[in-house]
Amino acid sequence: MSAARILTPADADPVEEHVAALAAAVHGPARVKARMIEEIRDGLVETAAAHEEEGMPPSAAARRAVREFGTVEELVPGWQRELTVAQARHTARAAAMAFPFLLVCGLLVHAVGEGWGLRLLTVLLAAVAGVAGVLAAATPAVTGILARRVALPPGLPLAVAWTGTATAVATALATLGLVVASALAREWPVTALAGVLAAVAHALVAGPARACRRYARLTAA
Amino acid sequence: MRPMRTDAVRGHLDGLLLAVLEPGPLHGYAIIAAVQRRSGGVLELKTGTIYPALQRLERLGLLDSGWESTGERRRRRYELTEAGRGALTAERSAWSEFTAAIGSVLNPAVNPVAPRPAG
Numbered sequence: 001m002s003a004a005r006i007l008t009p010a011d012a013d014p015v016e017e018h019v020a021a022l023a024a025a026v027h028g029p030a031r032v033k034a035r036m037i038e039e040i041r042d043g044l045v046e047t048a049a050a051h052e053e054e055g056m057p058p059s060a061a062a063r064r065a066v067r068e069f070g071t072v073e074e075l076v077p078g079w080q081r082e083l084t085v086a087q088a089r090h091t092a093r094a095a096a097m098a099f100p101f102l103l104v105c106g107l108l109v110h111a112v113g114e115g116w117g118l119r120l121l122t123v124l125l126a127a128v129a130g131v132a133g134v135l136a137a138a139t140p141a142v143t144g145i146l147a148r149r150v151a152l153p154p155g156l157p158l159a160v161a162w163t164g165t166a167t168a169v170a171t172a173l174a175t176l177g178l179v180v181a182s183a184l185a186r187e188w189p190v191t192a193l194a195g196v197l198a199a200v201a202h203a204l205v206a207g208p209a210r211a212c213r214r215y216a217r218l219t220a221a
Numbered sequence: 222m223r224p225m226r227t228d229a230v231r232g233h234l235d236g237l238l239l240a241v242l243e244p245g246p247l248h249g250y251a252i253i254a255a256v257q258r259r260s261g262g263v264l265e266l267k268t269g270t271i272y273p274a275l276q277r278l279e280r281l282g283l284l285d286s287g288w289e290s291t292g293e294r295r296r297r298r299y300e301l302t303e304a305g306r307g308a309l310t311a312e313r314s315a316w317s318e319f320t321a322a323i324g325s326v327l328n329p330a331v332n333p334v335a336p337r338p339a340g
Contacts, residue, residue, distance in 0.1 A: 022269075032276075036272060038295070039249055039297055042294065042295075042296055042297070043269070043272065046250035047250060047253075047268060050250070068268050069269040070268065070269040074267055074269070074270075075267070075270065078273040078274070079269075079273050081273070082273040082277055082280075085277075085280065086276075143280060144280055144281060145282055147280070147281055148283070148304070
């Protein structure tokens with residue numbers, strides 16, 4: 001007696017099953033990933049349609065399109081590498097957005113600048129703004145126009161991730177320092193405003209940097 | 222002729238993609254079909270490998286892309302940029318030098334290559 005065969009999604013639509021498997025296996029910025037998935041689906045559907053035009057039954061055409069497309073194991077490294085680079089660029093854009101907040105924050109703290117604590121914060125904010133500026137400017141160039149001539153260093157996304165993380169940690173410390181300073185300083189409205197700016201900078205960079213760390217580890221694995 | 226699979230094509234994929242886009246813009250499936258047609262079916266690419274390659278070429282500024290609507294469906298269409306045309310010229314030149322050098326080793330009587338001046 002033969003066992004009853006359980007129908008799987010692959011029986012219903014091998015193309016959709018393959019798209020779902022690839023979508024589950026790769027990780028990256030939502031918009032870039034959505035575009036990739038849409039292109040995958042489009043490519044598979046068109047390949048299957050071409051095989052149907054050659055006279056193949058629809059289910060066989062779909063299975064052949066999936067076979068020609070490549071397995072999840074074959075495709076994921078290339079897809080993930082590109083998504084990780086996209087996340088590194090996204091982190092650099094976040095750093096670019098944080099840069100003006102850090103600059104104004106640093107100037108406010110410098111203007112108040114009484115006591116060693118606030119002077120130390122000024123130095124910290126200047127350093128963080130510098131790091132964010134370099135990250136924002138260098139990453140698009142290194143992963144873009146410069147990569148035409150020089151191969152992208154494999155460790156670059158991880159370096160971007162940790163630079164972004166360092167920026168996020170420093171802005172969190174600055175926010176904390178400014179909250180304490182606001183409680184003690186005479187010029188508390190200025191330090192409080194600076195604290196808000198540092199918190200905004202932290203919120204902009206922390207998420208993308210964390211995601212970049214995660215994707216960079218996936219690429220390295 | 223035996224089909225050449227993706228592994229054999231790796232390293233030349235950028236040049237192949239740029240070359241089939243030279244006559245005009247194409248979408249993903251049409252690019253794959255053009256590579257296979259131009260190679261007389263000898264080059265068998267895993268079709269899923271070309272999409273990240275296209276995105277990388279776009280990141281490098283060698284391709285531009287945009288969505289194109291056909292009925293209810295959307296397809297992403299790629300086209301060469303000026304930098305992409307330059308890169309294709311460079312790819313062709315490098316390929317000619319490479320094949321001439323290999324040919325001169327494999328068939329020295331048929332493909333003699335003049336030695337490069339020293340220094």
